[in-house]
Amino acid sequence: TRIPYRTLSGTSRLAGVMGWPVSHSKSPRLHGYWLAKYGIDGSYMPLPVEPENFQAALISLRNLGFSGVNVTVPQKEMAMPECDELSDRARRIGAVNTVTFSKDGRLWGDNTDGFGFIENLRQEAANIDFTSGPAVVLGAGGASRAVLVALLDEGSPEIRIANRTRKRAEDLAKEFNDPRLKVVDWPLDPKSLSDVALVVNTTSLGMVGQPKLEINLDGLPKSALVTDIVYAPLITDLLAQAKARGNPVVDGLGMLLHQARPGFHRWFGIDPEVTQELRDFVLSPD
Numbered sequence: 140t141r142i143p144y145r146t147l148s149g150t151s152r153l154a155g156v157m158g159w160p161v162s163h164s165k166s167p168r169l170h171g172y173w174l175a176k177y178g179i180d181g182s183y184m185p186l187p188v189e190p191e192n193f194q195a196a197l198i199s200l201r202n203l204g205f206s207g208v209n210v211t212v213p214q215k216e217m218a219m220p221e222c223d224e225l226s227d228r229a230r231r232i233g234a235v236n237t238v239t240f241s242k243d244g245r246l247w248g249d250n251t252d253g254f255g256f257i258e259n260l261r262q263e264a265a266n267i268d269f270t271s272g273p274a275v276v277l278g279a280g281g282a283s284r285a286v287l288v289a290l291l292d293e294g295s296p297e298i299r300i301a302n303r304t305r306k307r308a309e310d311l312a313k314e315f316n317d318p319r320l321k322v323v324d325w326p327l328d329p330k331s332l333s334d335v336a337l338v339v340n341t342t343s344l345g346m347v348g349q350p351k352l353e354i355n356l357d358g359l360p361k362s363a364l365v366t367d368i369v370y371a372p373l374i375t376d377l378l379a380q381a382k383a384r385g386n387p388v389v390d391g392l393g394m395l396l397h398q399a400r401p402g403f404h405r406w407f408g409i410d411p412e413v414t415q416e417l418r419d420f421v422l423s424p425d
């Protein structure tokens with residue numbers, strides 16, 4: 140008999156995303172697209188897990204034979220102590236978004252957010268050179284940590300962090316202990332933009348339902364790339380403003396798509412491609 144949908148077997152590879160809530164997550168749609176595209180015998184499912192059950196659920200997934208899971212807020216920090224081993228970048232970022240269960244039952248934690256950030260810019264802004272000039276990073280939360288670690292690793296010559304709560308930016312600079320990190324005023328003084336090659340918004344400002352990001356881009360070189368980790372809306376006010384004055388811009392959707400690649404590669408064996416068709420598919424309603 141013909142079965143109208145793909146069924147799973149005992150050898151199917153299983154993965155998913157744990158979070159609370161998790162219904163908004165685009166990851167099942169994203170991984171599902173790649174599984175179908177590459178004809179992989181596997182499944183990737185949303186796993187709503189209340190924070191109090193996080194540890195038990197993680198161990199259960201390992202015991203059920205899962206290949207691995209992504210974890211989202213608020214469980215990215217909770218996953219750290221549960222892992223037997225952490226990647227260097229996960230340790231520095233201080234959060235885990237990708238857990239892989241090894242054959243001997245060990246949990247390996249990684250954080251691929253910074254990778255996703257860099258890969259998105261490499262794909263969307265050909266010839267980007269992270270060493271070409273200073274970067275300005277707005278925000279000092281979890282997303283900022285991933286972006287900062289990635290930019291430091293890419294050889295950025297100087298990174299200016301601006302955050303509403305200055306203390307948080309200062310604590311970050313102190314913790315990372317790298318002379319290339321400088322804390323600058325919030326709101327941004329246009330003077331700190333005059334020699335900048337890259338501007339990144341890592342705050343939630345500009346997201347649907349959040350206040351708008353107020354920023355004066357006068358003085359920013361026209362060659363500077365402006366990017367936002369917010370992807371709803373796809374073109375934030377920041378990107379619209381930058382685009383209108385002639386700067387190259389890259390939206391935040393690609394970061395989400397690229398950060399998923401290392402997990403998919405480890406669990407399902409293929410480093411998947413990020414294409415325009417995938418972008419459209421992830422954004423389209425079911």
Ligand code: ATR
Nearest residue numbers: 278279280281282283302303304307341342343350
């Ligand atoms: P995430 O993990 O997504 O980075 P977070 O750790 O809560 O989330 O960080 C949110 C960031 O957005 C912070 O930099 C925050 O600034 P504060 O450290 O001052 O809180 C910034 N942010 C959120 N709402 C803001 C607002 N209305 N004005 C200015 N910055 C804001």
